[in-house]
Amino acid sequence: MCLLRGSTSRITDLPRAPGRLPLLGHAWPMMRNPLRFAGSLSGRGDLVEVRLGPVRACVPCHPDLLWQVLTDDRTFDKGGPFFDRVRGTIGNGVGSCPYHEHRRQRRLIQPSFHPERLERYATVMEQESVTLTGEWEHGQVVDVYGALYGTALRTVLRSLFATRLDADAAAGFRESVETVLNQLTARMFLPQPLQRLPLPVNRRFDRAVAGLRHGIENLVAEYRSGGTDRGDLLSALISARDQTTHSGTTHNEPEAPGGGSLDDTEIHDQVLTMLAAGSDSVAAAVSWALYLLDRAPEALARLHREVDTVLGGGPATGASVRELPYTGRVVTEALRLYPPGWLFTRVTTERSELGGYQLPSGTTVAFCAPAVHRRAGLYDRPDAFDPDRWLPERARNLPKGAFAAFGGGARKCAGEAFGLTESTLLLAAIVGRWRLRRAPGSDVRPVALSTALRPRRLLMEISARDARTAEKGQA
Ligand code: HEM
Structure with missing residues (x-):
């Protein structure tokens, strides 16, 4: 692997990604096939220039450079087109x-x-997961991502708000979260004035953001007046002051000034963050895993053996996840090949050096995991689906920035254990009961510029693995 060190070239000398258009920059190749575009970048260099709309961004394609960006979050701070737009939307x-x-x-x-x-x-x-797998019928064709998205969003909503939302409120949340997530990344490429025009698409977006805020405000007010810990995420956020006093910090950082509790606006923003971060990511991870397994019969057979032995036909539980190491490796490998969080930005807060290039303060750096995950020479056969590459003895020698599906450093995904448990449990529950085969009419290219990297339309035919259910379905 080559890594330019020692020299200090200017940012204008960076190798550039091909296919740039005036105003739109690289939006077109990124829209057509984000994975192919990101995967091609490491062939250009360790640090490559890409245009996000009118903004120049440097993309680290080498694990060491990505690791430097992720772990030095003081210098490479959250900012740039992605987070500027996120802040304007979800706070x-x-x-x-x-x-x-x-x-x-x-x-x-x-x-x-x-x-x-x-x-x-x-x-x-x-x-x-029991509800999802119980709804399906032998012979049915399912839009896998859509089904999983409903499940993942309901899971995060019910984890946030233990008191079940009524069906109308849950449907309202779903519609609003979907509208916001569908547009967030695309908005990075559109000039700001266009986003303020009174077009139906902009009005829908603004209505969704306002609807989410209103719904959350009501729930926070209801929780505050109730005053009890309901064991859910929202109760934990509301009572954060007491818990932090006793439990200390997870980072080796000095105490920051500013008080030990979250005010109402901050709680809204955290809840919106969880809804945005915790729904489409999990749905995309499991969808890609099912897609990959359909093309890998040996891996599927091994998965069936593990799941059948551990679950014995029963439901997948939080405790069973620990006994499903192969299922976990399938999820991790799906996350390597198709990392749902595929494009975030940072901005340099001071003049800095990255991979031998001088970056002036205010430079946008893009955190694009697929640019590293599919880098030739880092992984053996980087485009192949090989869950066993995550066996401890094989993964041991990978450099730190080689796998960044959950980010890294102090800003690493707070929901990593939540997301991994949920993805593993869902996958085990599905394959334990059903066999899924890709159906005609699918289009598995990733959706153009959606916030999570997910298939456009993954249709799969469901067939029962146990003979009795299959017979019932055929009757
Ligand atoms: C497979 C599922 C998931 C994936 C692949 C994923 C990925 C990521 C990534 C890449 C980041 C870092 C973004 C950056 O550095 O700019 C992140 C941050 C975050 N994620 Fe996740 N995530 C997943 C599930 C979840 C879930 C289920 C939750 C919550 C219920 C969650 C909550 C968060 C939060 C709060 C942050 C911000 C952490 C911080 O800045 O301190 N994520 N996630």
């Missing part, structure tokens, strides 16, 4: 706030993801 929560606010926010939300709480969320995951 200044832990995922989008700048460095100087982050440590305090992270300490306050961290108890919400404590392993004890995760056990309760796993009960919701189990119930939702």
Whole structure:
């Protein structure tokens, strides 16, 4: 692997990605096939220039450079076109706030993801997976991402708000979250004045953002007046002050000033962050895993053996996830090949050096995991689906930035354990009961510029694995 060091070239000397258009920059090749575009970048260099609309961005394609960007979050702070737009939409929560606010926010939300709480969320995951797999019928063709998205959003909603939302409120949340997520990344490429025009698409977006805010405001007010810990994420966020005083911090950072609790606006922003971060990511991860397994009969057979042995026909639970190592490796490998969070930005807060290039303060750097995940020479046969590459003895020698599906450093995904548990549990529940085969009419190219990298239309035919259900379906 080549890595330019020692020299200090100017940013204008960076190798450039091909296919740039005036105003739109690289929006066109990124829209047509984001994975192919991102995967091609490492062939140009370790740090490559890409235009996000009118903005020049440097993309680290080498694991060491990506790791430097992710772990030095003071210099490579959240900002640039992606996070500027996110802040304008879902606010200044832990995922989008700048460095100087982050440590305090992270300490306050961290108890919400404590392993004890995760056990309760796993009960919701189990119930939702039973509902999903119980709804399907032998011979039915399912739009896999759509079905999983409904399940993942309901899971995060019920983990946030233990008191079940009524069906209308849940449907309202779903529609609004979908509208926002569908447009967030695309808005990065559109000039701001266009986004303010009174077009139906903009009005729909603004209405969705306002609807989400209103719905969350009502729930927070209801929780505050109730005053009890309902064991859910929202209760944890509301009572964050007491917990942080006793539980300390997860990072080796000095105490940041600014108080030990979240005010109402901050709670809205955290809840919006969780809804945005925790729904389409999981749905995309499991969809890609099912797609990959359909093309890999040996891997599927091994998965069936593991799931049948551990679950024995029963439901997948939070506890069973620990006994499903191969299922976990399938999820990790799907996340390597198709990382749902595929494009985020940072902005340099001071003059800095990256891979031998001098970056002036204010330079946009793009965190694009597929540019590293599919880099030739880093992984053996990087485009192949090989879950066993995650066996400890094989993964041991990978450099730190080689796998960045959950980011890294202090800003690493707060919901990593939540997302991995849910994805593994869902996958086990599905393959334990059903066999899924890709059906005609699918289009598995990733959706153009959606926030999560997900298939456009993954249609799969469902058939029962046990003979009795199959007979019932055929009768
Ligand atoms: C397979 C599922 C998931 C994937 C692949 C994923 C991926 C990511 C990535 C890449 C980041 C870092 C973004 C950056 O550095 O700019 C992130 C941050 C975050 N994620 Fe996830 N995520 C997943 C599930 C979840 C879930 C289920 C939740 C919550 C319920 C969640 C909550 C968060 C939060 C709060 C942050 C911000 C952390 C911080 O800045 O301190 N994620 N996620």
